[in-house]
Amino acid sequence: MEKALHLKGVSKAFGAVVVADSLDLELEAGEALGVIGPNGAGKTSMFNLITGTLKVDRGEILHFGRPIAHLPVAARCRQGIARSFQIPKPFGDMSVYENVLTAAAFGGPCGERAASGRALEVLELTGLAPKANARAGSLTLLERKRLELARALATDPKVLLLDEIAGGLTERECAALIAVIGDIRATGVSLIWIEHIVHALLAVVDRLVVINFGVKIAEGDPHEVIRSPQVAEIYMGIAADA
Numbered sequence: 001m002e003k004a005l006h007l008k009g010v011s012k013a014f015g016a017v018v019v020a021d022s023l024d025l026e027l028e029a030g031e032a033l034g035v036i037g038p039n040g041a042g043k044t045s046m047f048n049l050i051t052g053t054l055k056v057d058r059g060e061i062l063h064f065g066r067p068i069a070h071l072p073v074a075a076r077c078r079q080g081i082a083r084s085f086q087i088p089k090p091f092g093d094m095s096v097y098e099n100v101l102t103a104a105a106f107g108g109p110c111g112e113r114a115a116s117g118r119a120l121e122v123l124e125l126t127g128l129a130p131k132a133n134a135r136a137g138s139l140t141l142l143e144r145k146r147l148e149l150a151r152a153l154a155t156d157p158k159v160l161l162l163d164e165i166a167g168g169l170t171e172r173e174c175a176a177l178i179a180v181i182g183d184i185r186a187t188g189v190s191l192i193w194i195e196h197i198v199h200a201l202l203a204v205v206d207r208l209v210v211i212n213f214g215v216k217i218a219e220g221d222p223h224e225v226i227r228s229p230q231v232a233e234i235y236m237g238i239a240a241d242a
Contacts, residue, residue, distance in 0.1 A: 002029075002062075002064045002065040003026050003027060003028060003029070003062065003064070003065070004027045004028060004029045004030075004031070004063070004064060004158060004159050004190035005025070005026070005027040005050065005061070005062070005063055005081075005159050005190065005192070006025070006026050006027070006060075006061070006062040006065075007023055007024060007025040007026075007046075007049075007050070007059065007060075007061055008024060008059055008060040008061075008062070009022045009023070009024060009058065009059040009060070010022070010023045010024075010025075010046075010049060010056055010058070010059035010060070010061060011023070011056070011057050011058040011059055011214075012045065012049055012054055012055075012056060012057050012214075013057060018042075018213065018214050019042040019045035019046075019054075019214050020042055020045060020046060020049060020059075020214040021213065021214040021215045022058075022059070022215075023042075023046065023059070023211075023214060023215070023216060024216060025046070025209065025216065027159065027190050027192060028190070029064075029158075029190055030188055030189075030190055031190055031191070031206050031207065032185055032190075032191040032193065032204050032205045032206050032207075033191065033192045033193070033205060033206065033207050033208075033209060034192075034193050034194075034195065034201035034202075034204070034205035034207070034208040034209065034222060035192060035193065035194045035195075035208075035209050035210075035211060036194075036195065036196070036198065036201070036208065036209075036210055036211075036231075037210055037211040037212050037234070038212060038234055041211045041212045041213060041214070042211055042212075042213065042214035042215075043163075043194045043211055044086070044163055044194065045214070046211070047083055047161050047163055047192075047194065049061065050076075050081065050083075050161060051073055051076055051077075051081060051083055051161070052068075052071060052072055052073040052075075052076050053073060055069075056069045063076075063079060063080065063081060063158075063159065064158070066079075068081075074107075077107050077108075077155055077157075078107070078108065078109055078155075080109075080155075080156070080157050080158035080159060081157060081158070081159045081161070082107070082152040082153070082155045082157035082159070082160055082161070083152060083160070083161035083162070083163065084148045084149060084151075084152050084160075084161070084162050084163055084165050085148065085163055086163050086164045086165075086167060088144040088145060088147060088148040090136035090137070090139075090144065090147050090148075090151070091136060092135070092136050092137030093135065093136075093137060094135070094136055095132065095133050095134060095135060095136065096123070096128055096131045096132050096133070096134050096135075096136055096139070096147055096150075097119060097120075097123065097132040097133060098136075099136050099147060099150075099151055100119040100122055100123060100128075100147070100150045100151055100154045101115055101116060101119040101154075102151075103119075103150075103151040103152070103154035103155055104116075104118040104119045104122070104154035104155065104156075107151075107154065107155035108154060108155035108156040108157075109156060110156060115154075118154055118156065119154055120132075122150045122153045122154045123150060125150075125153065125180075125183060125184065125187070126146045126147075126149050126150040126153065126180055126184075127146060127176075127180060128143065128146050128147060128150055131143060141168055141169065141173070142169060142173040142176065142177065145165055145166075145169065145177060146177070146180065148165065149162075149165065149180065149181075149184070153184065153189075157189060158189065158190060159189070159190045159191075159192070160184070160189050160190070160191050160192075161191075161192050161194075162181070162191065162192070162193040162194065162195070163194050164194055164195055164196060165177065165181075165193070165195070166178075166195055166197045166200045167195075167196065167197070174197060174200055177200075178200055178203050178204060181193075181204055182203075182204065185204065191204075191205075193205060198226060201222065202222050202223065202226070205222055206222075207219065207220065207221070207222065208220065208221070208222040208225040208226070209225075210225060210228075210230070210231055210234070212234055217230055217234075218230050218231060
């Protein structure tokens, strides 16, 4: 079966600053993949390369076997790649429903006529239906995170990229968000989740990848990767041979 997403030798640099160094990454259809690494490791840059915000210097990006590195951002979104951002920035003066409707109408394949049904479906999935008519600027942080998910899902993605979506939440709020992401997983969407809150990742993902300085240094079973000496050295300064 073709991979939902496959990065093959992807590299990107800004002068001497390398954000992706011959990066190889595979995402199976229906899989949830977690990505961790210290600040500045190149995690968000990887998402920018996948979505087209950054242009690849070298390498290939395949989406279900089709090369996409040459496509603009909008085309990649319509082909089924959506993302959330670390800091939610909804259209504050529009309603929650209008925010999601806009994403469904202009970011996905369903078109304007079917956008309303898709928006309502996504609001139910993310638990935002009771807030449909609320002004987006009035939402709590957790609700804005839900809206960030809803806007991405409204485009009907095959691959969903989550960038530190649990950041800033309390433990209780984080648990609520994990439950929503679990419901999203049940729809069959493939998922890559960058997160510093490791216990949130461990509750959701099938596999874990560690990136540092744009290089993949570990991957595998999430619990085994977390316990690896390399990860301890990166996060806590404990030498691998200590």
